Amino acid sequence: MTDTLDRAPCAGACLPGRFATDFVGLDTRYATRGAATRRVYLDSAATTLMMGTAQAFGREFLVHQANPHTSAHFAAQVASESLAWAGDVVLDFLGAPRDEYVALFMGAGATACANRLAFALRRGRPQRPLALVSAMEHHSNDLPHRAHGEVLHVGLEPTAQGPGAVSLHALETLLRARPGEVNYVAVTAASNVTGLVNPIHDIAELAHRHGALVVVDGAQSTAHAQMRLSGPDRARDIDAYFFSGHKVYAPGSPGVLVIKRALLHGVAPLELGGGIVEDVTASSYRLLDSPAAQIAGTPNVLGAVTLAAALEGLRQVGMEAIVAHERALAQHMIARLSAIPGLEIYGPTDLDAHPRVGCIGFNLAHVEHALAATLLNDEFNVAVRNGCFCAHPYARSLLGDAWQAFDTRGMDDLELERYVAVRRGMVRASVGAYTTIADIDALADGLREIGERVDDLRRGYIVDATGARSRVARADMPNFQPALVLSTLLRDRGVLA
Amino acid sequence: MNIDHELDLRGRTCPLPVLALRRFFLARGDAVLVRVRVTDPDSARDIPTFSERHGYDVVDASMQSDEWTFIVRRR
Numbered sequence: 001m002t003d004t005l006d007r008a009p010c011a012g013a014c015l016p017g018r019f020a021t022d023f024v025g026l027d028t029r030y031a032t033r034g035a036a037t038r039r040v041y042l043d044s045a046a047t048t049l050m051m052g053t054a055q056a057f058g059r060e061f062l063v064h065q066a067n068p069h070t071s072a073h074f075a076a077q078v079a080s081e082s083l084a085w086a087g088d089v090v091l092d093f094l095g096a097p098r099d100e101y102v103a104l105f106m107g108a109g110a111t112a113c114a115n116r117l118a119f120a121l122r123r124g125r126p127q128r129p130l131a132l133v134s135a136m137e138h139h140s141n142d143l144p145h146r147a148h149g150e151v152l153h154v155g156l157e158p159t160a161q162g163p164g165a166v167s168l169h170a171l172e173t174l175l176r177a178r179p180g181e182v183n184y185v186a187v188t189a190a191s192n193v194t195g196l197v198n199p200i201h202d203i204a205e206l207a208h209r210h211g212a213l214v215v216v217d218g219a220q221s222t223a224h225a226q227m228r229l230s231g232p233d234r235a236r237d238i239d240a241y242f243f244s245g246h247k248v249y250a251p252g253s254p255g256v257l258v259i260k261r262a263l264l265h266g267v268a269p270l271e272l273g274g275g276i277v278e279d280v281t282a283s284s285y286r287l288l289d290s291p292a293a294q295i296a297g298t299p300n301v302l303g304a305v306t307l308a309a310a311l312e313g314l315r316q317v318g319m320e321a322i323v324a325h326e327r328a329l330a331q332h333m334i335a336r337l338s339a340i341p342g343l344e345i346y347g348p349t350d351l352d353a354h355p356r357v358g359c360i361g362f363n364l365a366h367v368e369h370a371l372a373a374t375l376l377n378d379e380f381n382v383a384v385r386n387g388c389f390c391a392h393p394y395a396r397s398l399l400g401d402a403w404q405a406f407d408t409r410g411m412d413d414l415e416l417e418r419y420v421a422v423r424r425g426m427v428r429a430s431v432g433a434y435t436t437i438a439d440i441d442a443l444a445d446g447l448r449e450i451g452e453r454v455d456d457l458r459r460g461y462i463v464d465a466t467g468a469r470s471r472v473a474r475a476d477m478p479n480f481q482p483a484l485v486l487s488t489l490l491r492d493r494g495v496l497a
Numbered sequence: 498m499n500i501d502h503e504l505d506l507r508g509r510t511c512p513l514p515v516l517a518l519r520r521f522f523l524a525r526g527d528a529v530l531v532r533v534r535v536t537d538p539d540s541a542r543d544i545p546t547f548s549e550r551h552g553y554d555v556v557d558a559s560m561q562s563d564e565w566t567f568i569v570r571r572r
Contacts (some may be wrong), residue, residue, distance in 0.1 A: 285520070400512065404547050408520035416520070420513055 015325050015433060019317050021051040023249065023434045030478050032381045040382045040442045044247075045220060045359045045389075045430030051249035057309035058447035059369045067298050069275050072140040079301050086301075086308035090256055093311045094218075094241060095228030102261050102291040105254040105304045108242065110219045113242030115147075116270050117215055120259075120329050121184055124267045125213075129185035132174050132212070134166045135199065136191045136394040141217040145186055152178075153393070154185070161348040163397055166198045168206060175210040184213035184239070189221035193391050193398065193428065194347035195330065195359030201236040208235050213263070218243035222311075222327055223433070224357040225265075226319045229258065239263060245307035246313070249432070252268065252284075253303035264291050271296045305424055314433070322433050325399040327351065329431045330358040330438060336444035337362055342451055346398040346426060358431035361389075361398065364447060366418075367454050368463050372447070374472040375457055376427075380446035382439075387425040399423050421463070498556075498568065501528040507564065511539035515547045522553065522571060530556075533567045541565040 026049065029036040041049060061082060065077035087103040090096075096103075106112045118131070128439055131145040136151045145151050155170035156163035166187055175182055185207040190197045203215040215238075220229060222243040229238040239260050245253025269276060269287070273296030278286040287293045314322060334349045342365030348354035364372050373386035388395035408416060429443055448456060462473040490496040504521055506514040514535045521531060535541055542566050545555045557568040 396511070400543065404512075404515060404519070406516065406519075406551060407523065408516050409523040411520060416513060416516055420516065423512075 009469060010082055015317060015321055019313070020434055020436075022313075022428050023432075024050040024055060025469060026434055027293065030381055032378060037381045040380075040439045042429040042431065042435065042443055043193075043383050043385050044432035044435070044438060046250045046385055046430065047246045047251055048223065048432050049434060050251050051310045053132075053313050054250050054306050054310035058294065058306040058402060061302060065302065069298075078231070082305045083299060083301050086304040089308035093227075093255050093315055094140060094222075094258055095230060096241075096258050097230055100230065100260060100262075101258050102264070104257045104258060104259070104291065104295055105299055105307075106295055107248060107255045108241050109140075109244035109255045110138075110217060111144075111255065113136060113255045114140050114217070115144040117240055117242065118144040118148040119211060119270045120264060120267045120294070121213065121215070124263060124265075125183050128181055128212070130178055130181045131183055132171065132185045132207075134185075134436055135188040135397065136163070136166065136193070136196070136198075137186065137188055137391065138192050138217065138219065139390045139392070141186050141188060141221075142393075149183065154187075156397075159348045162346060163394075164348050164354050166203060168199070168202060168293045171203065172206055175206065175212065180211065182207070182210060182212040184215050186215050186217070188217040188219070189227065190225060190357045190359070191347075191391070191394070192220050192359065193361045193389050193395055193426075195220070195356035195430070196347055197221070197355040197357065200447060201231075204238055205233075205236045213239040215240040215242075219247050220357055220359060223248040223314060224323065226323055245303060248307060248310050250303070250307040250310040253307035253310075254300045256307070258292075261291055264294060267294075269294045269296060273297045276300075283445065308325050317433075325433065326358045326431055326435070329435055329437065330356055330360065332437055333360055333429065333431070333440045333443070337447065340364070340444065340448050340451060342366065343447065358435070359428065360430070361395070361426045361428045363426050364451050364454075366422065367450060367458075368472075369423075369427050370472045371454075371458060371461060371463050372427050372450060374461065374474060375450050375454075376443070376446050379450070379457065382443050382446050384427055384429045384443070386427045389428060394425065399426065498530060500530050500532045500568070501525075503532040503533050503534070506540070507536045509535070509536050509540070510537045511543060514540035515543050518544065518547070518569065519551070528571065530568060530570050533569060535565050535567075536563060541567075544569070 006320050028039045062077045064078040066079045068076055070076045088098060091098050091101055130150045133142050133145050133151050135156050138398050152174055154174060155167050157165050157167040185203060187198050187203055189200050200216050207214045218241050222418035228240055242257045244255050274297045276288055276293040277398040278288055331351055337343050337345055344363050346361045363369055369386040373384050376382040376384055504517060506517055518533055548555050548569055552572050554570045554572060555567050556570050559566050
């Protein structure tokens, strides 16, 4: 059972035990099958657990909590300097020279960054109205570009196991077809559906040859791959990069946009307000001449410093070791899942030929994706996600290949509906630095049992297969009632009588 | 044009129309021309791609008030 699992995350590439266990929630227990067991968390692509050291660092900072934007008192100075430090940590972590790039903290995640970026590049380069967006993007790196100009989607490299990484040939064809019109190429460094890694520096080199910029969604790569935005060959530099703090072991922290300073010159901010002005009169205002003028209002300093502390933790352990650990986990997951009868993994599975981070989308034959995910939770205490993961066009293209090749002969309409219901989405398991081989085994063992006993297990559920999404009716939730817990805490601490 | 059969798949969402079209061609080896009516935009986009990949030709396509009609021919 999962509560006896070895927490040593040795996958042939061990991480220091103190680091690997320094995350909040690794020992969270829920009742499944009538007993409280340790929850296995395999939903890190959606949000990671909090790094304990980063959380502790945030608490230390709170002693000095204040609004920056003044040097009138010590705490405000600490807040200002801490925010600047957090920006420097981000830049150093990503190999982005401080004199050339700036890190801006904003919103609640990558979505805010992509919207601001699309807005800024559209206004900063109005003579180029077109954005090329890869066909594997999360909606957050697709829809903002559509909102601010014309978008064409770049196709993916065909492989024997369905679509692979972004096709450089397809990209070049589009760049040549619209000379002088492409403002930028938007691409994710790693897919949030399959974990496939894109050749972002090759893409940058190609885009730059045609006068286009390259902007990279780093949500799935920052904590799982070694990123270096700038190197000796400047033609291969990344122009802008963004990611979410909640995906780098600092939930509650903002999104971060790292961008070449020059690209913000003369670009008005998306939002206006305090903290970004030299002067305001009743009839006019003058903005600060600084990249900081892009972010109006009080910044989330606590979130920014927590995020920076998490990145610093990763840096000190070493991204090389983390990448090796997570690659071993991905390899193990692919091997174990591939051995389960009827289980289909989406995307190519040869990690040498087609690198992936530890984020794997799959389906189990004859088990609706929503039911599979729910059973993993309810029966095996394994937390995964299901659906299309806010990347509907990409997920559909992965699923569509399977649909179109399927032999539908002899199926009646009900069987056809069931077949489709299974494949209107998929299940996704994703790893973090704290994930162990035993966690992957718990997933695989659970899936194998679900495959063998699905007719028995599905009796407790209602799966609505007629809608666009499957819904599974279920009963129990953990006994966590926020209002009750808070009032207990307040009483225990003597705040309330 | 002699239409062998009409598949009325209006109201069905992706990927059912494509699967139903495939089922029809697999089951009816004698059928050459089929008229397909769909209301789902995703399916309207997928039918030409599916046809090209699987040995069929879309010989006519039209759209009228949120409804697409395709004439698909077996090669």
